[in-house]
Amino acid sequence: MSYASTNDMQKRFGQQDLVLLTEREDSDPEQINMPILEQALTDASAEINGYLAGRYSxxxxxxxxxxxxxCCDIARYFLGTDNAPEHITERYQNAIKFLVAVGKGTLSLGVDELGANAQTDDTAVMQSAGSVFARGKSKGFI
Incomplete structure (x- = not known):
């Protein structure tokens, strides 16, 4: 199971960028090479799973x-590692830092260990330190 789809990649990086990144000798230079893109997403998801496996089912x-x-950032990095621009490499490194923190438990994905949404008490709680202005405290101003 991939955490992102080819459609997610197209929304984030655009058709033209993906055509260039997935182009191979035997592929249509005008179309995204879907098997290459899907493999990059599968590889990115596998890398993510390596970090999540210790904490999540x-x-x-x-x-x-x-x-x-x-997943999109990692897959984009995998598609162009030979000539990845600095900002793409930085996004990949930030993704790995985030995943390491999730694996250690210092950051959360917002799901429980079974992979479902964490249960929250969706009630608002308001607290006040008390009234600042009151007739007894105003000394003749009110």
Whole structure:
């Protein structure tokens, strides 16, 4: 199971960029080479799973949006590692740092260890330090 789809990649990086990144000698230079793109997404998802496996039951039943973004960033890096621009390399390194932190438990994906949404108490709680202005405290101003 991949955390992102080819459609997610197209939305994030655009058709033209993906055509250039997936172009091979035997492929149509005007079309995205879908098998190459799908393999990059599969590889990126496998790398993500390596970091999540110690804390979460895989596959996750609900894919957090952050994993879709990270999967796209990692797959984009895998597609152009030979000549990846600095900002792409930086996004990959940031994705790995995030995944390491999730693996250590210092960051959370917002799902429980079974991969479902974490249960929250969706009630608002308001607290106040008390009234600042009151008739007894105003000394003749009110």
């Amino acid at each position: 895989l596959p996750l039943t609900i894919v957090p949006t952050v994993l879709t973004r990270l």
